[in-house]
Amino acid sequence: MGISKSDAIIIVGGGxxxxxxxLHLSQxxxxxxxxxxxxxxxxxxxxxxxxxxxxxxxxxEDPFYTDLTIKAIAAWKTPLFAPHFHQTGFLHCVSGAAPEKAVDTLNRFQASAEKHPDIKPHVVPLENEKDVRQACWQLDGELTGWHGYLNRYDxxxxxxxxxxxxYRATQAAGVRFFLGAQxxxxxxxxxxxxxxxxxxxxRTKNGRFHPSxxxxxxxxxxxxxxxxEIGTxxxxxxxxxxxVQLTDEETSALRGIPVTYARDLGFFFEPDPKTNLLKLCPMGGGYINTDPKTGVSHAPETLSESAFLPEADEKQLRQLLAQTLPSLANRPFxxxxxxxxxxxxNSDFIVDYIPNMAESIILLSGDSGHGFKMFPIVGSFITDLLESPDNRQSITRWRWKQPSSDAGKEDWGGDVSWRLGQSKEFASILPSKASKL
Ligand SMILES: Cc1cc2nc3c(=O)[nH]c(=O)nc-3n(C[C@H](O)[C@H](O)[C@H](O)COP(=O)(O)OP(=O)(O)OC[C@H]3O[C@@H](n4cnc5c(N)ncnc54)[C@H](O)[C@@H]3O)c2cc1C
Structure with missing residues (x-):
């Protein structure tokens, strides 16, 4: 028996x-x-x-997600989402010091872009530093050995x-929100x-039960x-x-730059005109927080525990800036x-009913660090599942993933083709406590 349009539906998570x-359910x-x-x-x-x-x-690398993102980009261009989408291009490169794995990944991405009829017309190959500089004149660093491509579709x-x-649109459509302690x-x-x-x-932390x-x-x-039950x-x-905090003039000078990404170093974006902040992320295997008793990694409970930049990441980001925007390379982060x-x-999402619960609970997760681009269409994955005639997720790769019996022994990070480096334990990179002297 399927769910009716007036049945109570609870969504946990307002991300x-x-x-x-x-949004999609209300639509x-x-x-x-x-x-x-x-x-x-x-x-x-x-x-x-x-x-x-x-x-x-x-x-x-996988045409399934390419086609899905093309759908998402079309949705980013509709009135509700368009103010937040900026088609500045994606300058996708490796530096001259990149390991083979990064170069191979870049080549696969470039081949995928150049193969797709919708994307191909927007791709400009960049053979060397001169080409990179021509694609984005603001990058006035050495760009030693940089090569790759610019994709103006992105x-x-x-x-x-x-x-x-x-949030505003769904509130206006009658969705109820329970925030904070509620x-x-x-x-x-x-x-x-x-x-x-x-x-x-x-049940909420204040003890109230909400049926649905x-x-x-x-x-x-x-x-x-x-x-x-999802375990590892x-x-x-x-x-x-x-x-990096910029001045008005610096923000203005960088207006319109493409997302600039060196696979072996990291990436940055056009500065935000409201705050004058230039955001950067290093590329790497990331950090996990494994509970030794279960082998399962959970996020720390408080935000303050995660409010720092690991030393190795800082070094990598300074290298990225030294290569691209050297005047910012020594600024505080x-x-x-x-x-x-x-x-x-395998970086696949999970969009499925939890087994043996009479289709009463769905897990929508496994974004794997690449899910935001799908924001305008993610909710349609759920409405499609609810409309599935046999209550089964027809997209096999998004089905429930039974945890492996090798819990805690998996290699989290190194095996994923588009990432570089192994995951490290959060405990091993925590900054040492401030001196009491
Ligand atoms: C550093 C970084 C860079 C990224 N870069 C990109 C990128 O360039 N492109 C891209 O497409 N994607 C990117 N992503 C991924 C993107 O951010 C995620 O795919 C997306 O946010 C996933 O959405 P979500 O709703 O699953 O999780 P979230 O957006 O994290 O939302 C989960 C929400 O659930 C709430 N919650 C959790 N537990 C409870 C509870 N018990 N009760 C009530 N509420 C709860 C949380 O407070 C949170 O608000 C990046 C991610 C990271 C970390």
């Missing part, structure tokens, strides 16, 4: 996947939707998408502003039925705590984010943090 789901005529978010504000500080910007690039989205816009979900509540078990609703016909867990890096199939992982997301071993 990218949760808000998009609320499809579902009338009883509530979003529970543990922060007291949207965009939530815990959301991986609460950020100045995220890359929106269409070319993937760009970035102002993710924090996009979340705020969809919205922090402590557990999913299950009940016995004649044939087994099903989800009955959720369907719960959709879209809790990002927090999914594993609410759906422990979802790994809470983080990457660093840092910013501000608003540093580790940003947590939900990783899977």
């Amino acid at each position: 990218a996947f949760g808000l998009s789901t609320a 499809k005529g579902y009338t009883n939707i509530s979003v529970f978010e543990k922060d007291d504000n949207i965009p939530p500080r815990f959301s991986a998408a609460n950020d100045l910007n995220k890359i929106v690039r269409a070319e993937y 760009g970035y989205a102002h993710s924090g502003n996009a979340l705020a816009a969809i 919205g922090a979900v402590s557990e999913v509540v299950y009940a016995s039925t004649l044939t087994g078990r099903k989800c009955a609703g959720i 016909a369907l719960v959709i867990v879209a809790a990002g890096a927090g999914a594993g705590r609410l759906v422990p 199939s979802i790994v809470a992982k983080s990457w660093s984010v840092a910013h 501000v608003r540093n943090s580790l940003c947590w997301f939900a990783d899977t071993n």
Whole structure:
């Protein structure tokens, strides 16, 4: 029996996947939707998408995600999303010091872009430093050995502003929001039925039970705590984010630059004209926070624990700036943090019912650090699942992932083709406590 349009639906998480789901459900005529978010504000500080910007690039090594992003980019250009999408281009390179793995990955991305009929006309190959400089004159560093391509089909989205816009739109459409103490979900509540078990609703940290016909867990890096059955199939992982504070003139001079990405170093974006912040991220295997008892990685509970930039990442970002924008290479980095997301071993999302619960609970997770570009269309993955005639996820790669019996022994990071380097344990990179002297 499917869910009816007036049944109570609870979405846990007011981040990218949760808000998009609320939007698509309301557009499809579902009338009883509530979003529970543990922060007291949207965009939530815990959301991986609460950020100045995220890359929106269409070319993937895997044509399935290329085609999906082309759909997403078309949706980014519709009135609700267009103010937050900036098609500045994507300057995708390696430096002369890049290891073979980074060069191979770049080549696969370039081949994918050059093969696709919609993307191909926008791609400009960049053979050397001179070509790179011609593609973006503002990059006045040495760019030693840099080569790759510029893809003008791509760009970035102002993710924090996009979340705020969809929050307003869904509120206006009648979606209810429970935030802060009212919205922090402590557990999913299950009940016995004649044939087994099903989800009955959720309980919030203030002790209140909220019944519902369907719960959709879209809790990002927090999914594993609410759906422990997923085990090591979802790994809470983080990457660093840092910013350089610019002057009005510096921001103005960098207006319109493409997202600039060296696969072996990291990337930065056009500065934000409101705050004059230039955001940077290093590329690497990221950081996990494994519970030694279970082998499962969870995000730390507080934001303050993640408010720093690991030394190695700082070094990498300074190299990136020295190569591209040398006048900024020694500036202080501000608003540093580790940003947590939900990783899977093959970077595929999970969009499926939790098995044997009578289609009463869905897990929407496994964004794997590349999900924001799908923000305008993620919710349609859920409405498609709800409309599936046999209640099965027809996209095999998005089905529930049974955790492997090798829990805790997997190699998280090195095996994923588009990332460079191994994941490190969060505990091993924590800054040493300030001296008491
Ligand atoms: C450093 C970094 C860079 C990235 N760059 C890109 C990029 O360039 N391009 C791209 O496409 N994607 C990028 N991503 C990925 C993108 O941010 C994610 O794919 C996207 O945010 C996933 O959305 P989500 O809703 O699953 O999780 P989130 O956006 O993290 O939202 C989850 C929400 O659930 C809430 N929550 C958790 N537990 C509970 C609970 N118990 N009760 C109530 N609420 C709860 C949290 O507070 C949070 O608001 C990046 C991610 C990181 C970390």
